[in-house]
Amino acid sequence: MAEGNHTVIRAKDVYKIFRLGQEKVRALNGVSLQIGVGEFVAIVGTSGSGKSTLLNMLAGLDKPTRGEIVIAGRHIEKMNEAGLVKFRREHVGFIFQSYNLLPQFDAVENVALPLSFRGVSREVRNAQAVEALKLVGLEKYLKHHPMEMSGGQQQRVGIARALVLKPEIIFADEPTGNLDSKTTKDILKLMWRLVWEEKQTLVMVTHDNKIAGYADRQIRILDGKIVADHYK
Amino acid sequence: MRAVDKMRMSVQSLLKRRLRTVLTILGVVIGIAAIVIMMALGEGMNRASMDMIEQYGGIRTVTVREGNNNAQTGTDGGKKGGDPLALKLSDETVEMIRGMEHVELASPVLEFQAVIKSGQYEASVWGGQGMELSALRDKNWKFKDGDFPKEGEPLKFIYGNQVLMDFRNSKTNQGYYDTGVMPDIDLMNSTLFTIFDTDAYYQSKNSSGAQLPEEIGEGEAPAAQPKKYIIPTAGVLQGGEDDYYEYSWSVYCDIEALKNQLKKVYKNKPIPGQPVKTNGSPYKKLYYNSIYVKVDEIDNVQPLQQMLSDMGYQADSDAEWISQMQEQSRAQQAMLGGIGAVALLVAAIGIANTMMMSIYERTKEIGVMKVLGCDLKDIRDLFLIEAAFIGFVGGVLGIGMSYGVCAIINAISKAQTAIIPLWLDPAALAFAVFVGMAAGFMPSKRAMALSPLAAIRNE
Numbered sequence: 001m002a003e004g005n006h007t008v009i010r011a012k013d014v015y016k017i018f019r020l021g022q023e024k025v026r027a028l029n030g031v032s033l034q035i036g037v038g039e040f041v042a043i044v045g046t047s048g049s050g051k052s053t054l055l056n057m058l059a060g061l062d063k064p065t066r067g068e069i070v071i072a073g074r075h076i077e078k079m080n081e082a083g084l085v086k087f088r089r090e091h092v093g094f095i096f097q098s099y100n101l102l103p104q105f106d107a108v109e110n111v112a113l114p115l116s117f118r119g120v121s122r123e124v125r126n127a128q129a130v131e132a133l134k135l136v137g138l139e140k141y142l143k144h145h146p147m148e149m150s151g152g153q154q155q156r157v158g159i160a161r162a163l164v165l166k167p168e169i170i171f172a173d174e175p176t177g178n179l180d181s182k183t184t185k186d187i188l189k190l191m192w193r194l195v196w197e198e199k200q201t202l203v204m205v206t207h208d209n210k211i212a213g214y215a216d217r218q219i220r221i222l223d224g225k226i227v228a229d230h231y232k
Numbered sequence: 233m234r235a236v237d238k239m240r241m242s243v244q245s246l247l248k249r250r251l252r253t254v255l256t257i258l259g260v261v262i263g264i265a266a267i268v269i270m271m272a273l274g275e276g277m278n279r280a281s282m283d284m285i286e287q288y289g290g291i292r293t294v295t296v297r298e299g300n301n302n303a304q305t306g307t308d309g310g311k312k313g314g315d316p317l318a319l320k321l322s323d324e325t326v327e328m329i330r331g332m333e334h335v336e337l338a339s340p341v342l343e344f345q346a347v348i349k350s351g352q353y354e355a356s357v358w359g360g361q362g363m364e365l366s367a368l369r370d371k372n373w374k375f376k377d378g379d380f381p382k383e384g385e386p387l388k389f390i391y392g393n394q395v396l397m398d399f400r401n402s403k404t405n406q407g408y409y410d411t412g413v414m415p416d417i418d419l420m421n422s423t424l425f426t427i428f429d430t431d432a433y434y435q436s437k438n439s440s441g442a443q444l445p446e447e448i449g450e451g452e453a454p455a456a457q458p459k460k461y462i463i464p465t466a467g468v469l470q471g472g473e474d475d476y477y478e479y480s481w482s483v484y485c486d487i488e489a490l491k492n493q494l495k496k497v498y499k500n501k502p503i504p505g506q507p508v509k510t511n512g513s514p515y516k517k518l519y520y521n522s523i524y525v526k527v528d529e530i531d532n533v534q535p536l537q538q539m540l541s542d543m544g545y546q547a548d549s550d551a552e553w554i555s556q557m558q559e560q561s562r563a564q565q566a567m568l569g570g571i572g573a574v575a576l577l578v579a580a581i582g583i584a585n586t587m588m589m590s591i592y593e594r595t596k597e598i599g600v601m602k603v604l605g606c607d608l609k610d611i612r613d614l615f616l617i618e619a620a621f622i623g624f625v626g627g628v629l630g631i632g633m634s635y636g637v638c639a640i641i642n643a644i645s646k647a648q649t650a651i652i653p654l655w656l657d658p659a660a661l662a663f664a665v666f667v668g669m670a671a672g673f674m675p676s677k678r679a680m681a682l683s684p685l686a687a688i689r690n691e
Contacts, residue, residue: 061603061684082608085684089605100600104248114604116237161604 008169008201009035009058014067016053016224027053028064029224035169035203040195042215043205050224052173055205059092059171060084072168089117093162095172099154101146101161107133108142111160118165125164132160135198136190152183159190163198172204176211188214233610242617249590253622256586260626261633263579264664267572268634272650273641274565279651281557291554292336292530294537296321296329296523299544319544320507321520329525332539334532339367340520342487343505344494347433349425349460350417353399356430360389360483362490367524373479377420378467387489388464389426391419393471394480414473419465428497429458431504459497491518530554576663579626580671587619587675591682598679599686608680615676616669623668627661634660 016028027050035041045051056062057069060076061084069077072091079087088094093114101110108129115125133142136156146154155175162170172191176184192214195202204215212218213232220228246253285291299319321340329338342362348355368380368390381388399415400407408414427433436457469479494503502514509515527533533551540547591598598611638650 056685059603085602085605085607088603089607092605094603096600096603100596102597102600104244113601116241117233117601117604117606117610119234121234122237 006036006038007034008037008072009033009203010070011058012068014054014057014064014069016050016057016062017065026224028057031067031221031224031226033219033226033229035201037168037201038195038199039201040192040214040216041203042212042218043203043221044207044209044212044218045221046207049221051205051207051221053224054221055171055173055203058203059094060087089114091168093165093167093170095155095158095162095170095175097174097177099146099151099158099178101154101157103146106143106145107138107149107157107160110146110157111164114161114165128164129160132164133157135163135194136160150183151179152186155179155183155187156190159187159194163194163200169201169203172202174206175204176206184211233607233613238610238613238617242614242621245590245594245614246618246621252586252589256582256622257626257629259579259582260576260623260664260668261630263572263576263667264627264630264660265633265637266575267569267663268631268652268656268660269637269641269650270568270572271565271656272634272638272652274561274568275651275653275656276649277564278558278561279648281561285550285554285557291550292527292533294525294527294533294540294547294549296325296525296540297521297546297548298519299546317507317515317519321523321545322517326520326523329523329540332536334528334536335525336528337367337370337524337526339364339524340487341367341522341524342490342518343521344428344490345430345504346483347427347430348399348463348483349402349427350399350422352401352403353415353417354402355395355398355400357395357398357483359481360485362485362487363524364488365486367526368484368486370526371479374470375467376470378465381466381486381489383486385486385489387485387493388466389424390466390484391468392479392482392484393469393475393477394473395419395483397473398481419468423462424465425460426463427458427460428494429504432458461493461497463493576667580667583619583622583668583671584675586622587615587672588678590618591615591675591679594679595682595686596689598682599684602682602684612676612680615679616672619668619672619676620665621668623664623666623671624661626668627664630664631657631660 011034012032014028014031015026018025018027029050031050031054043051043054053062057064058071060071060079063079063084064077067077068075071087074087074091076084076087102113105113108126111129111132112120112122112125115128116122120128130139130142133139133156136159138153138156138160141149141153141157144153146157149157155178158175162172175191176187179187188211191202191204194200195216204212206212215232217231218228219226282291298321323340326338326340329335340363344357344360344362346357346360348357365380365383373390376393378390380390396415396417396419397408399417401415466485469477471477471480500514502508502512503518505521506514506519525536527536530551533549534555537547537549537551601611602608634652638652641650642648
């Protein structure tokens with residue numbers, strides 16, 4: 001496997017085995033892949049295929065049973081929990097299906113939240129948050145709280161929150177799963193634009209082939225194995 | 233995360249759940265107020281008993297009396313056992329005690345007896361005391377009239393507030409306790425005749441009946457009238473007829489003036505109460521009845537007392553009684569504090585419960601924060617700060633409430649029944665914060681251990 005400077009994710013023979021009583025469930029059954037800088041990758045699969053498990057591994061939320069995962073030059077399969085948190089803080093952005101904005105904060109504060117975890121001062125991080133919100137087209141909603149925004153707007157805040165860190169890689173877990181088809185289109189276009197304009201690497205998990213079609217590259221997963229991997 | 237951001241976030245999540253926060257804080261308010269009020273009541277009792285001790289005489293005072301010679305026949309009994317004056321109290325003894333560690337003040341006390349007459353009234357004084365002016369002043373007396381005598385003045389008396397009740401009408405032979413009427417004597421301004429040689433006075437009284445001639449000549453028969461002296465009054469001490477103090481029944485004066493007076497009265501005859509040589513003649517120097525010793529700190533009273541006893545003197549103080557009393561009031565305080573502590577314990581459980589609930593509710597939020605890279609320690613801190621904040625606000629309000637309740641108690645009881653000592657404010661506040669954090673510790677650990685995967689589970 002050739003590994004150039006442009007590779008940001010490298011996974012090799014990754015296994016994840018859950019025990020359910022006597023039974024062993026192989027959620028991931030030997031997955032290897034590489035993702036380069038600036039790629040917009042969709043991991044596609046049905047429910048239970050192991051796509052979410054793979055995302056958890058790649059994002060450093062969970063550890064593989066076996067195999068190695070190198071992200072931005074760091075082996076994350078060896079890190080303890082505190083190390084993983086630090087790793088995510090410094091290298092990873094995350095977009096959730098149900099947005100997961102904090103209801104007590106307004107848009108700016110929500111976007112600035114990960115920066116506050118880095119110890120950035122309020123002034124600096126709020127300015128950066130405003131910039132990120134402009135990028136996603138929410139400059140008119142800076143002081144709105146999540147309850148006062150539509151699903152699409154909330155997801156834009158979620159995207160801004162992932163962007164604001166300028167992370168090496170952004171993971172998105174069914175980012176349009178809770179949205180109607182028109183808003184889904186808008187959000188996907190936004191993500192696609194950001195990947196191009198900001199040279200951002202983005203890995204998205206979805207069960208929907210149509211949505212996966214927006215990505216530059218589709219990795220199809222079935223029963224814990226990669227069954228197809230092709231560029232647009 | 234910056235400390236400011238942690239604080240802001242904690243306060244924001246408390247404000248988000250306003251009603252629950254207020255109720256939890258209310259629990260702490262009641263708990264802290266209960267403890268502070270109970271301790272204030274204990275302190276009030278403590279002060280009351282301390283005041284009582286102060287009234288009954290100084291709490292740092294040791295009274296030294298002459299030692300018993302028979303007790304001194306131990307190691308150097310041969311030398312001292314034979315000397316009847318060895319353990320008597322002389323000026324040298326006073327100097328020796330003055331030189332001891334922790335002694336603030338030492339004054340000889342010379343007791344005298346006298347009969348005081350005013351018009352048809354007369355009173356016998358048994359334990360009149362002459363002390364150095366510095367020792368008299370040390371007693372913190374308050375005067376109803378007059379003041380201490382001045383240095384170098386001829387003899388003047390200070391009367392206790394109940395001495396007046398000792399005067400009897402010599403014609404009817406009735407006193408205050410027979411008639412219930414206070415003798416009509418102005419101790420400050422009327423002329424008071426004092427007879428020091430009481431033995432001679434009573435002898436002459438018995439031999440010559442009730443009538444006494446005003447002046448007596450010298451060298452008359454043994455039953456002759458002793459001489460009367462006019463001793464002015466320096467002051468009368470504070471207190472009504474029912475107020476009993478250590479000084480109430482006594483007459484006090486400057487010891488130097490007293491010595492001069494007694495020398496004048498008795499000339500070459502022995503002064504009553506003083507030791508005499510085998511031939512009946514007096515010693516050259518005076519011996520004292522006791523020595524009044526003031527110690528610098530209450531804790532040093534008992535060691536000094538022990539040292540003096542070991543030297544063979546009799547040394548008494550209220551230290552034992554006081555320490556017993558203190559122990560008693562400490563026990564009372566502990567008991568009262570314990571009652572308050574139960575209330576605070578309940579409040580602490582309330583805090584822990586609120587925090588646990590909050591964590592279950594915020595499982596997802598905590599997960600999101602973890603996914604976004606919030607440090608585990610920061611998450612723990614956020615919850616600890618919330619709990620500490622509940623403790624802090626509850627503590628401040630609780631202390632405020634205690635002041636209110638104590639003011640009400642004092643107003644109703646018309647006395648200082650509940651006293652909040654100054655140290656209790658910061659202590660109670662620190663304790664409230666500590667209890668809050670202790671109650672929040674387990675929940676915060678729980679929050680730290682929550683899985684970040686909870687954030688991406690979609691319900």
